[in-house]
Amino acid sequence: MTIRNLMKKTLETLISKALTTLQANGILDNTLNPTIHVERTRDSSHGDFATNIALVLAKSAKTNPRQLAQQLIEAMPANDIVSKIELAGAGFINFFIDANAQYQIISTIHQQGNQFGLSQIGSGKKVQVEFVSANPTGPLHVGHGRGAAYGSAVANLLVATGFDVHKEYYVNDAGRQMDILATSVWLRYLEACGETLVFPCNAYRGAYVRDLAQNLVSNQGKNFVHLHDIVFANLPLDETDGGDKEIYIDSLIARAKQLLGAEGYRTVFDVGLTAILEDIKEDLAEFGVTYHQWFSERSLMDDGSIENALAVLRENNHLYEKDGAIWFKSSELGDEKDRVVIRDNGHYTYFASDIAYHWNKLERGFDVLIDIWGADHHGYIARVKAALTALGADENKLHVLLVQFATLWRGEEKVQMSTRSGDFVTLRELRSEVGRDAARFFYVMRRSEQHMDFDLELATSKSNENPVFYVQYAHARVCSVFRQLPEKGYIHNVELGMANLPELSAEHESVLLTTLARYPEVIERAATQYEPHLLINYLRELATDFHTYYNAHQFLVESATLRNARLNLISSVQQVLVNGLILLGISAPEAM
RNA sequence: GCGCUUGUAGCUCAACUGGAUAGAGCACCAGCCUUCUAAGCUGGGGGUCGCAGGUUCGAGUCCUGCCAAGCGUACCA
Structure with a gap:
């Protein structure tokens, strides 16, 4: 368990005990069983954590929130990690964490190393992530690149949070x-x-x-x-x-x-x-994107899966014939209109094999299906969900995540892309221009459903304005400090540093401690919301906090106790940067 | 026409899913920058969260109606 979970859990327990006390005293109704919500504060004057429980319960308790909050605070048992509890605002309860408890994050990170930030909230749930799945009719273009970067980051995040992840590429090798x-x-x-x-x-x-x-x-x-x-x-x-x-x-x-x-x-x-499939596989592998399975659409035809899936639909009375074609009654299940599954020429439609494919996914026992599609396919969601329902499955198992296309810019100039005449920018070209790290970073920097501008010039510039550079440089800078240690005749004494963490009393240092402690929360949230951009934002923040710290303070100071405490702090920063970048498929260079 | 998505600072984007004074980076402005762990540093101005209603202790976030943009609306995949 991470230190953050410990803290949050501790606070939740305190609140829960206070609630029980008030219930015993008849101030609160015994039947109440509210979910306790503890969150980090935005403003440090509000302490470290806050709960809105009094605001939520005030109405049913027929009292005003501030009074209830005050009663809760008084009923709250004492605890080591909490130095102060305050009533604030409309009825918030603010918790201030004891300074000594804040330092624990450094030893936690040192102990857990590359495991820091991992969790088991997925509890082994089987998740299938299907992404890219571009038709093998030509090389991948920059649109597919975003799906690849996004899908692989989401998959990595799910693995990091304890899901059993199966990555798959659906090969449209028929049709x-x-x-x-x-x-x-x-x-x-x-x-x-x-x-x-x-x-x-x-x-x-x-x-x-x-x-x-x-x-x-x-x-x-x-x-x-x-x-x-x-x-x-x-x-x-x-x-x-x-x-x-x-x-x-x-x-x-x-x-x-x-x-x-x-x-x-x-x-x-x-x-x-x-040839094209080999090219795509190689392209993706070079981009750091790998799969457990390349699933052939043709195999669904060859082994009768399509027939079987349609047979199930027919049994359940979801099919009918009209104009020589076979139709699926998707309009009865939330789709705009019915859809053809067998054309009048006897051929299956793409949708027919997609029904069979999703049927196949369910048969394989996945708890959650994640499909990552280009946003232009959004109209397809309703019919696939309808098909799942018609097959007797729970449509909520399927999460379709849409990825908007990116517009490429070279400085002020928009890069023209046209799929007509095959004159598009390929993922390969993009990678060779900006490199894998920048490509992956930029692709995932924005929320996937957000149209994004991808500035090729910025992505390759070696300046602080380039976010990839900025984050990677923070890592390299820590490495550089450690390279200078022996040159100055020092060695890193971790134990001495740990014993003197309270010397890290500068404002920049406490800011960094809080930011470091937030990492596991960010991973959890980014994973459960399928939003890797949150991790990017976090890494940029961590890098900013580190750079400003670096600008404000010397690390290799005379005092051995302070020096080693600082080294422990910055090596924690280094560790978290590495852990985060790995999840995004981006390298953490030791020198730049 | 209908459906989905998006609309937040001059620009590109965040905002812990209903919380406290809406935040970053560019750009702009003002200082600093002979020395330092090369890729400057510090600070500042800047907002009707598309518009109008509604829900409640509390709304950028939820509901309704408009407005605008992108995408979709195949017996293509």
Whole structure:
């Protein structure tokens, strides 16, 4: 148990005892069983912790809050860690923690080391976190990067708070988009083999498609070449010629399947799929993002999962047929309208496999499902929740977290991004420009649902204005101090420092002690709220407190007792910075 | 039209989920900065929390109605 929990628990016990006393005296109703809420104060003149219990209970106790607070204070037993209890404001009870108790945080951090801040509030609950899950139709772009940084930070936080976390990437290796990719590769392959053709406007136009086609040439030679006139015979018009681009690309897909045969088509398809998937895996790994499982959508088709899931829906009377398609009655379960699960051409929709996928997740026994999606998919939430309900599950098990896209800036200038013509900024490009640490930091710096501006210039600048730099530099600065120790002929005597912690009486020092003690609370909150930006904010605060302390005081002073006490304090800062940065996937350099 | 999200200082964003005087960083202003543990330091001004109602001891936070922006509103994924 952390020192913070000890303190908070102690205070809660005191309040609880006071309440019992008042109940015994008939001042409060015996049936009352309020949840006691103790929180940190914002203003140090209000002490260290405060409770609003008197304000909450005043009405039912038919008394005014200040009077009730006063009675509670009088009924409160004495305790070592509390130096003073005050009635304040409208009826707050403020607790002042004894100075000696404040110092304990330093020995706690030294004892617990990289375990400091971890907790068991998750109590082993099984949580599945599914994130990124971008279609393997091309490289990851900067939008996916934010989902990756956010998802992996959330997962790390959940692990740190005692959840049993399973990270997963859903691979859309089936479906129409992948067919379009396969067809795009094949057409580029035909070009590479000397055919001249007009590339469909709805096909994937990125340069990487040519590379994939080149692979196909090297592996397969001219096995898949068909004459232009045969390939394009009797096709509807493309959009540029006044036709429909969707119909056109679909007929080209059909043509590819027909000319290549099932086996040949699968070969072309898999060349694209495996290469792109490998690229995505490598990209994410270099970004510090790893998974327990890459879950194949195709496997859901192959093993009958989709059929099974739909069978359950059919049994429960949630499906019907209309216009040659099979519909799911999601409108009865909170969705705007019903949704097609089997198209009139007999193919499953993406939604059908997603129903099966979520069914599969539930079958695997997860207590909580977290889906992290781009905000543009928000309209999808209602139907997936409807599906869970229809499958007989509790829709509240599913938490969909939305990530807004980031706008890239280079100083004052907005970086243009367009997904048309494949001219987007990839995650790889971003990483090579600003580096992994800055990318991860900036991505998670804002609340995920907040649109964010990502300033590439700021992210790479070596100045205090760059928050990544500022936090990492605080860590490096501590390291630098410890490097200078031997140069000055000192050694770090931890025991001597611990014995003299009360010498840390400067204002900057007590501020740091409080900030350090807050770390476990921040982790807990960031984890349970899925808000890693709270951790970033905290680390920036800790860094600020440290830098101002550094500017105000010498650490390597003559006095051995004060010197070692200060060294213990700053090595605690170092430890907490490391612990926090690790959770965010950001390095803590020893020198900068 | 309907739905989701967002709206807080000139700019980018916080605010312990209903608490006390709404906070940071840029930018701006004023001092300091021959020495120090390189990436300056210290202080200051700046707010109708989109608007209007409501709920209660108490609202940036909750409810209602407007206004604005982004996204969505496929038998695409």
